[in-house]
Amino acid sequence: MYLTRFRLNTARIGARKLLASPQRLHAAVMSSFARVPQVGEGPRVLWRLDRGGAAETFLYIASPGEPDLTHLVEQAGWPQTGRWDTRDYESFLARLAKGDQWAFRLTANPVHSIRRSSEEPTKVTAHVGRRHQSGWLLTHQEKAGFRVIETSQERRLLPEDEQYALTPKGDRYELVVHEQRQxxxxKAGQRKPVTLTTVTFDGRLEVTDPDALRRTLTHGLGRAKAYGCGLMTLAVV
Known part of the structure; x- marks a missing residue:
């Protein structure tokens, strides 16, 4: 496994076209590999956009093979001075241990299935409120091999029976939900547009099942993985 970071030059038309279309960016990412693993073969190619200050936009890619981003440098980077940074991911994944604590970031597509009556088929619908979006992540954490760390008692600002809801000042969990995007x-050959709601989660976690977390980091979490969702990355707290 490899983890790659590439900075896009947002002043270039090519970069702006890619940022405007998850479909185009997905195709550009997959073109970075001579052989693309098929879904079900094992770890898959995952990617995520991180938008920072000073017009900095980074593309992160986790992949079973090492990518070649020459075409992205030429189309959306700095052809004379820009490169990309690829690191071996296997050694990091192998060191994950139960009880470890990490800061994390995840862009995801939180959804649930609903129906208005028992006669109707279920319909997949996006969570749009931060309370339900955070609840989606908390529901998936055990199977994904981690738990979101709870805020220490002295730092909690919400009454005990309301701590599930997020507020700008703090809450029960060390978790922030931001960057909601529609x-x-x-897609090529289709008339009906694809619509997605994505959000970014930042927080702190504790490893509860290293094997399950390794699978989460290499296979993704949730839906819409082809369109920039599902890639979780960890950083030193």
Whole structure:
């Protein structure tokens, strides 16, 4: 496994076109590999956009093979001075241990299935409120091999029976939900547009099942993985 970071030059038309279309960016990412693993073969190619200050936009890619981003440098980077940074990911994954604590970031597509009556088929619908979006992550954490760390008692600002809801000042969990985006694009050969709601989670976690977390980091979490969702990355707290 490899983890790659590439900075996009947002002043270039090519970069802006890629940022405007998850479908185009997905195709550009997959073009970085001579052989793309098929879904079900094992770890998959995952990617995520991180938008920072000073117009910095980074593309992160986790992949079973090492990517070649020459085409992205030429189209959306700095052809004379820009490169990309690829690191071996296997050694990091192998060191994960139960009880470890990490800061994490995840962009995901939190959804749930609903229906208005028992006669209707279920419909997949996006969570749009921060309370339900955070609840989606908390529901998935055990199977994904981690738990979101709870805020220490002295730092909690919400009454005990309301601590599940997030507020700007603090809450029960060390978790922030931000960057909600509504994406709409048309896939090749289809007329009906694809619509997605994505959010970014930042927080702190504790490893509860290293093997399950390794699978989460290499296979992704949630839906819409082809369109920039599901890649969780860890950093030193």
């Amino acid at each position: 994406l709409s694009f048309t």
